[in-house]
Amino acid sequence: MSDQETELKLLRDQIDSIDQQIHALLNDRARCAQSVAEVKERYQGDREAVFYRPEREAQVLRRVMQRNDGPLADHEVARLFREIMSVCLALEKPMHVAFLGPEGTFTQQAASKHFGHSAHCIPFSTNDEVFREVESGGAHYGVVPIESSSEGVVTHTLDLFKRFNLKICGEVELRIHHHVLRAAEEGLDNITRIYLPQQTLSQCRSWLDTHFLSAERILVSSNAEAARMAIQHGAEAVAIASDLVADLYQLNIVARNIDDQSDNSTRYLIIGDQEVGESGHDKTSILVTVPDKAGALYELLQHFHQHKISLTGIETRPASPESPHSVFYIDFEGHAANQHIQNVLQELQSDTVELKLLGSYPVAVL
Amino acid sequence: MSDQETELKLLRDQIDSIDQQIHALLNDRARCAQSVAEVKERYQGDREAVFYRPEREAQVLRRVMQRNDGPLADHEVARLFREIMSVCLALEKPMHVAFLGPEGTFTQQAASKHFGHSAHCIPFSTNDEVFREVESGGAHYGVVPIESSSEGVVTHTLDLFKRFNLKICGEVELRIHHHVLRAAEEGLDNITRIYLPQQTLSQCRSWLDTHFLSAERILVSSNAEAARMAIQHGAEAVAIASDLVADLYQLNIVARNIDDQSDNSTRYLIIGDQEVGESGHDKTSILVTVPDKAGALYELLQHFHQHKISLTGIETRPASPESPHSVFYIDFEGHAANQHIQNVLQELQSDTVELKLLGSYPVAVL
Numbered sequence: 129m130s131d132q133e134t135e136l137k138l139l140r141d142q143i144d145s146i147d148q149q150i151h152a153l154l155n156d157r158a159r160c161a162q163s164v165a166e167v168k169e170r171y172q173g174d175r176e177a178v179f180y181r182p183e184r185e186a187q188v189l190r191r192v193m194q195r196n197d198g199p200l201a202d203h204e205v206a207r208l209f210r211e212i213m214s215v216c217l218a219l220e221k222p223m224h225v226a227f228l229g230p231e232g233t234f235t236q237q238a239a240s241k242h243f244g245h246s247a248h249c250i251p252f253s254t255n256d257e258v259f260r261e262v263e264s265g266g267a268h269y270g271v272v273p274i275e276s277s278s279e280g281v282v283t284h285t286l287d288l289f290k291r292f293n294l295k296i297c298g299e300v301e302l303r304i305h306h307h308v309l310r311a312a313e314e315g316l317d318n319i320t321r322i323y324l325p326q327q328t329l330s331q332c333r334s335w336l337d338t339h340f341l342s343a344e345r346i347l348v349s350s351n352a353e354a355a356r357m358a359i360q361h362g363a364e365a366v367a368i369a370s371d372l373v374a375d376l377y378q379l380n381i382v383a384r385n386i387d388d389q390s391d392n393s394t395r396y397l398i399i400g401d402q403e404v405g406e407s408g409h410d411k412t413s414i415l416v417t418v419p420d421k422a423g424a425l426y427e428l429l430q431h432f433h434q435h436k437i438s439l440t441g442i443e444t445r446p447a448s449p450e451s452p453h454s455v456f457y458i459d460f461e462g463h464a465a466n467q468h469i470q471n472v473l474q475e476l477q478s479d480t481v482e483l484k485l486l487g488s489y490p491v492a493v494l
Numbered sequence: 495m496s497d498q499e500t501e502l503k504l505l506r507d508q509i510d511s512i513d514q515q516i517h518a519l520l521n522d523r524a525r526c527a528q529s530v531a532e533v534k535e536r537y538q539g540d541r542e543a544v545f546y547r548p549e550r551e552a553q554v555l556r557r558v559m560q561r562n563d564g565p566l567a568d569h570e571v572a573r574l575f576r577e578i579m580s581v582c583l584a585l586e587k588p589m590h591v592a593f594l595g596p597e598g599t600f601t602q603q604a605a606s607k608h609f610g611h612s613a614h615c616i617p618f619s620t621n622d623e624v625f626r627e628v629e630s631g632g633a634h635y636g637v638v639p640i641e642s643s644s645e646g647v648v649t650h651t652l653d654l655f656k657r658f659n660l661k662i663c664g665e666v667e668l669r670i671h672h673h674v675l676r677a678a679e680e681g682l683d684n685i686t687r688i689y690l691p692q693q694t695l696s697q698c699r700s701w702l703d704t705h706f707l708s709a710e711r712i713l714v715s716s717n718a719e720a721a722r723m724a725i726q727h728g729a730e731a732v733a734i735a736s737d738l739v740a741d742l743y744q745l746n747i748v749a750r751n752i753d754d755q756s757d758n759s760t761r762y763l764i765i766g767d768q769e770v771g772e773s774g775h776d777k778t779s780i781l782v783t784v785p786d787k788a789g790a791l792y793e794l795l796q797h798f799h800q801h802k803i804s805l806t807g808i809e810t811r812p813a814s815p816e817s818p819h820s821v822f823y824i825d826f827e828g829h830a831a832n833q834h835i836q837n838v839l840q841e842l843q844s845d846t847v848e849l850k851l852l853g854s855y856p857v858a859v860l
Contacts (some may be wrong), residue, residue: 140550151561151562157509161509167502170498178705188510192517198521216569229715245611352617472829
């Protein structure tokens with residue numbers, strides 16, 4: 129054997145021995161997960177035991193990321209642990225997850241990111257159907273974008289919580305940022321052709337309307353395809369795509385993050401019929417109906433301010449046309465099981481016509 | 495704490511301790527992989543070091559499956575190790591993989607199955623472009639179906655090896671089997687409506703033509719959607735979908751494995767410019783051109799028979815119309831580095847106008 133071969137053999141033997149240890153531990157872990165399931169079933173009586181615990185998974189992943197000291201990147205190890213948990217869970221009870229299809233969309237990516245690749249993910253054509261499938265028990269959980277333009281009109285996912293008796297059990301964030309990529313030139317001058325897929329167009333339409341209303345928009349099948357077309361079609365062509373694509377095709381990024389601010393489609397909700405326990409870093413979502421009078425929103429927000437609770441999102445939702453009320457969707461930090469949050473919710477109740485708790489759930493880890 | 499909580503806490507502490515050990519080992523493994531890369535670069539001189547070794551990955555996965563004694567299923571642990579290797583490799587050199595798109599197709603599934611989710615997979619619209627991207631060095635590897643009807647005409651992937659100087663570096667199998675699913679009834683009588691997506695239609699067309707030429711075929715967006723439509727549309731409707739879908743929707747399987755035998759689109763090739771070493775269980779693919787005379791094929795096959803080499807596939811390929819030759823694509827067991835196989839290849843050479851070795855590569859593990 130050459131010196132190189134000897135060195136490599138030594139290292140490979142070491143890897144093989146590490147793999148054996150990992151392998152044994154993976155099966156040990158699976159056995160523990162089986163025991164957890166047995167304990168739950170033993171004590172559960174008639175009710176169906178809850179095997180999937182979003183707060184517990186979030187805690188495990190946060191711990192993984194905190195203690196990680198490399199060389200593997202935090203998010204890569206966390207991704208591996210997500211898969212490990214997914215496999216262990218599937219052993220007990222294969223998870224059925226409904227998502228807003230078709231297959232190959234970002235929502236499917238979000239579902240796999242959250243549940244791992246051992247979950248069975250089933251596409252549905254509307255948010256409505258996803259909710260119905262989860263409510264009827266056909267799927268354990270659903271994954272829906274907060275806002276979706278794929279159905280023609282923008283159906284606000286949040287409005288569905290009025291019709292379905294489901295909870296938010298988690299959130300997923302996909303970090304998709306779109307940039308303007310250009311092959312030959314720098315800057316935004318003399319651009320006549322823009323290559324992009326349909327989905328990207330709907331995510332960046334306002335920005336493009338503002339900056340390039342007269343440039344021709346050519347729809348292609350993927351962001352990678354857009355980059356290739358921009359390269360082929362020379363100096364006046366650009367592609368709209370992500371960092372990854374810019375990197376792969378070595379294109380200049382001439383404008384960054386052109387995604388329309390109003391479009392939150394990179395955030396997805398996990399819906400289910402389960403109340404999720406505290407994970408230590410949680411978020412709560414509520415839907416409140418208040419009398420339509422001056423200062424109503426201000427009064428509402430004062431409660432949060434007084435209790436030093438951070439709002440993470442607020443949106444006005446249309447009430448029915450004849451209604452004298454306003455509806456707000458509010459996200460804030462903290463868990464509804466926490467006394468501090470309960471106090472605020474109680475105060476809010478006195479100011480509102482209706483307060484619906486949509487759920488408390490772990491802040492997205494990955 | 496209740497008894498249940500005490501028991502669960504004990505088990506969870508155990509899982510946390512196992513996770514810590516797995517985590518440390520994963521980083522140890524990553525460090526070893528880094529050392530392997532360093533050794534390779536040190537000895538490689540000017541040439542670009544080869545970091546990805548398909549034969550080594552196949553060996554690791556086979557060992558994992560052999561030594562696995564549960565409770566995790568063999569293929570699930572192997573999948574986890576695939577991801578672990580993918581993450582370790584990405585640390586050294588992020589792998590770029592071109593595949594026949596669009597995104598969300600089976601070919602993308604095949605690419606992720608083979609390279610894990612840390613590889614960057616980029617869609618291309620034709621097999622031709624995938625080959626060109628790999629030959630030009632834009633991607634390290636390509637993934638193409640053996641046969642694809644997505645381009646309108648059936649472009650035989652194998653014919654591209656005549657034009658591009660690339661090797662087969664591996665194969666991937668996706669086990670997709672289609673069945674006829676029915677909600678209310680058993681048997682194949684009184685079927686008037688068949689729900690299925692376009693891709694499934696092209697995979698099962700002959701069978702459907704033979705058995706249900708007059709039934710209406712309704713194209714839907716996914717196999718899951720087909721199942722839902724079949725349920726809604728009652729006794730005379732069926733869906734064409736997989737076991738998984740039958741299971742999810744609790745439908746009767748009234749005819750099994752209706753995929754057309756001639757369509758091998760569940761097998762995918764990994765193409766690259768690398769010669770792959772022996773893994774211990776390998777396959778070799780060749781393209782041979784023989785004079786177009788009676789008995790030519792028989793003579794060719796005799797060599798394999800005499801040397802007791804198992805053929806795993808053979809196909810006739812069209813030569814150019816004016817050519818007096820026949821072209822055959824042959825797959826057989828064994829690796830071209832093996833003396834036994836070399837002897838046969840030498841014998842074949844004397845009988846053929848041209849013999850092109852497309853590559854020796856590990857038999858699909860998962």
